[in-house]
Amino acid sequence: MSAPSSRDDSIEADYLIETPLDLAKVAETMAGEQSSGTFVRVAGESDELRARSRASVLRIDEREPVPHASLPSAWLTRQRVNGPFRRARVTLSFPVANIGANLPTLAATVAGNLYDLGEVTGMRLLSLRVPRAYRERFDLPAHGVAGTRRLTGVQQGPMVGTIIKPNVGLSTQETAHLVRTLCEAGVDFIKDDEVCANPSHAPLDQRVRAVMREVRAFRERTGKRVMVAFNITDDTDAMRRHAELVEREQGDCVMASINWCGFSAIQTLRRSTPLVLHAHRNGFGMMSRDAALGIGFHAYQTLWRLAGVDHMHVHGLAGKFAQSDTEVTESARDCATPLAERLDDCVLPAFSSGQWAGTVPATFAATGSADLLFMSGGGILAHPDGPAAGVRSVRQAWDAVQSGTPLHDHAAHAPELRAALAFFGART
Incomplete structure (x- = not known):
C-alpha cells in the first residue's frame, strides 16, 4: 500500500x-x-x-x-x-x-x-x-464509515450484514418475507446479490416497495434501522429512477456493479442521489488475478473512490475466492486510508465471500478495527438453528475477539457460536 x-x-x-x-x-x-x-x-x-x-x-x-x-x-x-x-x-x-x-x-x-x-x-x-x-475536484463519499454508522445506529463494533439467498428465483413476496426474517434476526445490513437486479420474477420496483414496507414496519415496531442495499445496476437513466424510488420509499442505500456500469454512470448516480452508494466489484478478478497483468486494488479503489462511492468490497479472510488473505487485508487498509493528506474520504470496507463466525478472528487480527461491514450469507442463513442464531453467532465471535478470548473458550457460554463452530467448522 x-x-x-x-x-x-x-x-x-x-x-x-x-x-x-x-x-x-x-x-x-x-x-x-x-x-x-x-x-x-x-x-x-x-x-x-x-x-x-x-x-x-x-x-x-x-x-x-x-x-x-x-x-x-x-x-x-x-x-x-x-x-x-x-x-x-x-x-x-x-x-x-x-x-x-x-x-x-x-x-x-x-x-x-x-x-x-x-x-x-x-x-x-x-x-x-x-x-x-x-x-477535491471530485465527489467525496456522501456517507462513508461515519454516515453508515449513523444510518444503521451501530455506533460501536462491526456492522453485521447478510445477502439475500437464494441469489435469484425468490418472488417479490418471498423476498420481502425473508427480509422480515432477517430484520427480526438482528442484522444491521441486507443487500441484494449482484446477479439479482431487475428479474421478471421479482421486478425491482415491486421488490423495493414490498421490502421497504417490511423494513419500515420493523423500524416502527422496534426503533432499529436496517439498511438495505438494493441492486439498481442498469443503464444510467434507469439507475437514477431506481434510486429515486428507493429514496421515496425511505430506503438508505443502493448498490451497483461498478465495473459494468462504468465511471461516468457511477459519477452521475453519485451526483443525483443522497443515498449510500454500495460499490460491488464483481469482475475485479478478471482485471487483477494475473500478477503480471491488469490492475492492483490500490489503483482500482483510488479510481472508484474518486467517483464518490461509500462502500467498497474487499472479499473476505479465509474466504471462498482466490485472493490471498494478504491481498484482502491490504485492500481493507487501502479503503481506510485517505487518498490525500488531511482529508476524510475513507470508505467502508465490505467483507464477504464465505464469511461466518469462524472467520471473525482472522478479520479482526488483519484489520485491528471494527470499522467494517462483515457480511455473511450462508454463514447466517444456513446456521443449523436459523438466521437469528446465525446473527448471534457472528456477534458472539466479535465479542470474543474484541475481548481477547479464543472462540472455543467463548463458545462454552455462547450456544449459537458453539453450534456454528461445529456446523461450519466441519465444512471448511
Missing part, C-alpha cells in the same frame, strides 16, 4: 512491467505513449510542449528477471527479440493539466494503451496517488 502523496500539479502511478528490452527506454515509451508522444516525433511536438505536457519517469526499481514471457507479443516476435525478461517497478508522473477533473480520461491516461505496448510482456498498474487539490 502506498501512502497518499503527490506534487500538486502531477499524478503518480506505479507499475510492474516485464520486458526483454532496456528498462529505461521502455519506461520512456510508456511516458510518451500516455501523454504527448507517439512512436516517432511529430510536427508541432516542440521542446516547450514536451516540457509542459509530457509524462516523466520518476523511478525504476529493477526486480528479479523471469525466464519466460508472461504474455505474448507479436511485436517482439517480429523484432526477433527473446528473453531474458526483466521486471521492474516503474513510477510515472502525469501532469494534472493534461487530464482535468475527468475520471474516464484519468483512467485512460494511467492505464489505457499501456496494456497493448508491444515492448512489454507484462504490465500491471499497482497504485495511484493524487494531490489533495485534485482529489
Whole structure:
C-alpha cells in the first residue's frame, strides 16, 4: 500500500512491467505513449510542449528477471527479440493539466494503451496517488464509515450484514418475507446479490416497495434501522429512477456493479442521489488475478473512490475466492486510508465471500478495527438453528475477539457460536 502523496500539479502511478528490452527506454515509451508522444516525433511536438505536457519517469526499481514471457507479443516476435525478461517497478508522473477533473480520461491516461505496448510482456498498474487539490475536484463519499454508522445506529463494533439467498428465483413476496426474517434476526445490513437486479420474477420496483414496507414496519415496531442495499445496476437513466424510488420509499442505500456500469454512470448516480452508494466489484478478478497483468486494488479503489462511492468490497479472510488473505487485508487498509493528506474520504470496507463466525478472528487480527461491514450469507442463513442464531453467532465471535478470548473458550457460554463452530467448522 502506498501512502497518499503527490506534487500538486502531477499524478503518480506505479507499475510492474516485464520486458526483454532496456528498462529505461521502455519506461520512456510508456511516458510518451500516455501523454504527448507517439512512436516517432511529430510536427508541432516542440521542446516547450514536451516540457509542459509530457509524462516523466520518476523511478525504476529493477526486480528479479523471469525466464519466460508472461504474455505474448507479436511485436517482439517480429523484432526477433527473446528473453531474458526483466521486471521492474516503474513510477510515472502525469501532469494534472493534461487530464482535468475527468475520471474516464484519468483512467485512460494511467492505464489505457499501456496494456497493448508491444515492448512489454507484462504490465500491471499497482497504485495511484493524487494531490489533495485534485482529489477535491471530485465527489467525496456522501456517507462513508461515519454516515453508515449513523444510518444503521451501530455506533460501536462491526456492522453485521447478510445477502439475500437464494441469489435469484425468490418472488417479490418471498423476498420481502425473508427480509422480515432477517430484520427480526438482528442484522444491521441486507443487500441484494449482484446477479439479482431487475428479474421478471421479482421486478425491482415491486421488490423495493414490498421490502421497504417490511423494513419500515420493523423500524416502527422496534426503533432499529436496517439498511438495505438494493441492486439498481442498469443503464444510467434507469439507475437514477431506481434510486429515486428507493429514496421515496425511505430506503438508505443502493448498490451497483461498478465495473459494468462504468465511471461516468457511477459519477452521475453519485451526483443525483443522497443515498449510500454500495460499490460491488464483481469482475475485479478478471482485471487483477494475473500478477503480471491488469490492475492492483490500490489503483482500482483510488479510481472508484474518486467517483464518490461509500462502500467498497474487499472479499473476505479465509474466504471462498482466490485472493490471498494478504491481498484482502491490504485492500481493507487501502479503503481506510485517505487518498490525500488531511482529508476524510475513507470508505467502508465490505467483507464477504464465505464469511461466518469462524472467520471473525482472522478479520479482526488483519484489520485491528471494527470499522467494517462483515457480511455473511450462508454463514447466517444456513446456521443449523436459523438466521437469528446465525446473527448471534457472528456477534458472539466479535465479542470474543474484541475481548481477547479464543472462540472455543467463548463458545462454552455462547450456544449459537458453539453450534456454528461445529456446523461450519466441519465444512471448511
